[in-house]
Every structure is written in C-alpha cells, then in structure tokens.
Amino acid sequence: MIRISGEFYMPVVIAIAANTEHNKNGQTITSVPVVYSHCVQQAGAVPVILPPTGDEQTVALMLSRVSGLILPGGLDMDAHFFNQEMHPACKASDPELDTFQIALVNLAVKLQMPILGICRGAQVANVALGGSLIQDIPSQMPESDIVHMQKVFSYGTNHNVRFEPGSRLCRMFGESIRINSRHHQSIDVPGKGIRITAWAPDGVVEGAEHESLPIDLVQWHPELLIQKSDDMWPLFSRFISNCQDRFNA
Template sequence: MSKVIGITADIYTGATSVINQKLMDFVPRPAVDGVVAAGGIPVSLPYIPKEQINGLVERLDGIIFTGGPDIDPTFMGEEPIPQLGATNRNRDIFEIALIRTAVAKKVPILGICRGAQIINVALGGTVYQDLNSQFPGKVLKHHQEAPGDQPTHFISVNHDSYLFKTVSDNVFVNSRHHQAIKDVAAGLKIVAEAPDGVIEGIENSNASIQGVQWHPENMWQHDSRQLELFQDFIARA
C-alpha cells in the first residue's frame, strides 16, 4: 500500500487572479511530483489549529516540511534584527507543534530548506536570522540568481550518515536561502556542510528526522540522487 505523505503548505498573501482572494494555501508542484515519482501519495497540509494536529498526524505515514518565509526569531528567544525577512508566525506555530507531535509519535519527517531550519528550532536549536551578517566567517553565495533547478555549489557529506548512503559525497546542489541552522538541537547531528562551513544537512540516529538545506524538489527530475532522497524517506515512513 502506498504511503501517505503530508507536505506543508505555504501561503500566498496577495490576491490571486484565480479566485481573487487573499491567503491562498499552496504546495510546490515539484515536491508533489517528487513524492508521486517516489511512490507516495501526497497530501497538502495548510496550517490548522494545534488542537487538531494529533488527529492529522495519525493519518500520515510521513511529513515533508517545505521552504517558505523566515522563522520568527522569538521562537528562539531572540528579537528580530533589521535583516530579517518576512515571517508567518501562524505557520511557525503550526509546524513547530506538528514536528513535536510527529517526533513523539515516531512519524518520520523530512525538512527542505526552511523545513530543515524549523525542525531544528522546534527541537531546541537555533538559526541565523541572516546568514550574511551573522555567520562568523566568509560565506558563499547561498541565494543563487541562477535558475532554481541548476546547482551552484558543492557540499560534503559525512560518510557515517544515512544521507551519505542516499546521495554519497561531494554533491552539487542548488541554494536559495538567507537563513541557516546555527546551533543544532540535541539529538540531531550535522551530516553535510558547504565549503564555507554552513550546515547543509542534519539527521538523528536513525534518520527518522532528516533535513537538507538545498531544494531537491527542483533537481530530482534530472538528478537521480535527489529523487532517492524522496524514495529513501518514503521507505522509512
């Protein structure tokens, strides 16, 4: 039986030409197609009241946390710096509760870009509000202007990790973020880094929790290793 995989939705704050209404929820089509290509059944997860999360998680075999806006720094006990971008506190509240519930119920989760960051924050870690101004060293260009399906920098992967078994090492990835994981939450470990030291992958001891900083949903169509990320995640679900 195919696994049911929830994919967290972003929200379009402007009015759309389709329904002429604001606050339209949407899930990236490449992520939907990636789950289908990997053998799963995708289900969109717009944010809902926290009280309904238990019932939601019980119906899912796995959850993918997608990209989106910056994370509200107050969830890390910080005030916003001037370089912080747009945030959506309601989405943060929902996803943090969803992550904690999924972990408690042992439902596998995969984070993509912001998704990896919010997993880390939900479990007690932190992120850089703005990588360029807060990172202690010189950084690469992590918000590429090249098309999103094209890779722009390499990452190294820890050979003693589940991620290595999936994508191997010296992976050429795309990059579209200005926040990044800073302090890793207890129970998670760093499994991939960019040449400048920016964290590109995290996971726990059995990879039931895994996160990557790049966007495999935009690359799986022409890179089999990126599709294997979805396939291996669904196999764990």
C-alpha cells in the same frame, strides 16, 4: 483501502505541510509548490497538503491519517521561537504558520514518524527540537564567499556540499555533491537529537539528521534537482521507504 478499476490498494499517504502567502486581494492563502507533490507521486505514494491550523486536535487528526511528513521551503522563521530578536535582514514571517509547523514536528517526533525537512523545513524541525538558526548568513558570516541565495529557484547547482563520513547523507550521496542553494538562514545550534552532517565550503550547515529517529534535513532544494536528474532520488527513496516500513508495521 481504496478501489481503482476493480483493484484494491493500500496507499502510503505523505503529508506536506502548507505554507502561507497573501494574494492580490490581501487574503491569506495556503500554498505548496507542486514539485513536492510530484516527488511523492513519483515515489509511488499519495501526497496530501496540510493547511495551517492552531487547533491541536486537528493537528493530531491530520497526522493520524499519514505515514510521513514533508516540511517544505518557505518564509523566514520568527526568531522569537528560538529566543532571539528578529534580524533586520529577515523578511516577512508568519508566527501562526511557525506555531503550526512546530506542532506538526513535535507530534511527528512523538509518533516516531519519518520527517523530511527541506530548506525552511529543515530549520523548522531544528527549532522545534530546541535548536537555533543563523538568521542572516551574509551579515553574520561576512567572510563567506559562497553564494547561498540564487537569484531564482534553479535546477542548476552552484556550490559543493561535503558530508560527514558514515552519516546517512554520506551513504546516500558519497563524500560530496553539488547542490542548488537559495537561503539566507541556516541551522546554528542543533536541536535535541539532531546531528549536523553536511556543510558548504564556508562551514554553513547544509544537512543534518536525527541520531535515532527517521528525520533527515537538507538546506538545498532536492525537489527541483530531481526534476532534471536522478542524483537526488536516494533522499526521497529513503524517506518513502521509511514511511512504507511505518505503514506496514
């Protein structure tokens, strides 16, 4: 409980898993685009950024203080985590970051904590649950005529996504929506409990959900689209509602 201007509040706290990158001095730094925090704040919750760590006890302490977990976009995953060799088209990866975020997912699943995975985050959650990825869509699906990699992160949309009737994503968005797309990897074999529920016109997986846990995964970038339109709000609204339910339980 915190006190602000004489009033007491019990805020719902949402963890956002940090990514890593290298600054101009060659130092490894943690980073999360600020739009993720904005989405959490717009939903009335409090965002906290979790820096990568290899210490299991620290990971457990991190999640003990929050009600939900957001896994953001970021680097390619190291293919060794799903028993493959890295594809030549893959960019720089960070196995320590992968290990950290996989540990977060595994513990969050044990705690039945709501998870929202976005782009890389959807891929991390799927791999953590035993699934695999298409490592490079252009070379592994050469028949596709869909542009999945926008040249820059954009608030604009560039292709449709269709949803499985009756799925959570379908109930949120209807049969189909247009989304922004900036990825060259995607879910291939779904992990344990993961059901594929959204596809691009070329069959590339664009969304999935857990069969029994509050885990929703999307390949596009709703955190950008929501800055210009309310169309993506159902995704964040459902996630925060699940976190609130857990917080109040």
